[in-house]
């Protein structure tokens with residue numbers, strides 16, 4: 615049975631072993647189900663996107679600045695064509711995949727074949743922390759199962775030894791049963807004894823989906839991975855699937871295309887149709903609206 619607490623999405627953070635360990639865990643049932651509903655994903659793609667959305671939700675609260683933004687992208691050669699997920703620093707996430715309806719046979723152990731849908735390629739993390747240049751980390755996919763790829767990313771690109779667990783379990787009717795994960799990170803000077811405890815725990819714990827399906831909460835999952843260490847739980851944070859596209863933002867995007875493009879659309883007397891990949895919303899601007907946008911664009915150019 616899924617724990618009642620896990621029916622609302624949230625992230626919890628903790629420290630352990632005298633601040634030598636930091637930990638995050640989340641339940642993202644609603645985020646994952648909303649992503650599935652919006653994109654009408656097949657089970658394997660619901661799992662792939664859901665795992666990545668959980669990772670993004672936890673990384674979202676690692677960012678400190680109010681306006682900080684994060685994008686995680688998988689560019690790969692599998693039938694899904696990869697994944698893109700974004701997060702702000704308040705637990706809001708969104709994502710999409712170019713091919714949402716990939717169907718693959720389950721793996722021998724009965725698990726969804728996420729690595730088969732992803733294939734080989736790169737994981738790219740872009741963090742816009744309000745500095746002149748965004749931080750960009752690019753690592754090679756290790757397995758295409760996402761958790762191992764994120765673990766490798768943290769070690770290779772952020773020089774932070776980490777253990778990442780992510781999981782999505784589907785119902786028989788292809789809706790999401792549970793979704794969530796954890797990220798455990800070693801801070802500098804973590805002792806060998808502490809590392810040995812965690813390594814032993816990781817060998818014996820159940821998978822994220824087994825733990826969630828058995829009624830464990832994110833706090834319980836951290837308790838399992840860090841068993842035997844003194845754990846201090848910090849704040850909990852709400853998280854949600856939220857797209858921040860809007861009429862104004864689409865208008866800005868049109869303006870950034872340049873006057874020539876807008877004039878061309880007006881000449882053709884056609885509607886401009888702009889689709890948001892993250893929430894599947896269509897924005898349709900008719901010729902009158904386009905003329906209005908052209909005026910705005912010219913006014914902006916004169917000012918510059």
Ligand SMILES: [Zn+2]
Nearest residue numbers: 857859890893
């Ligand atoms: Zn949108």
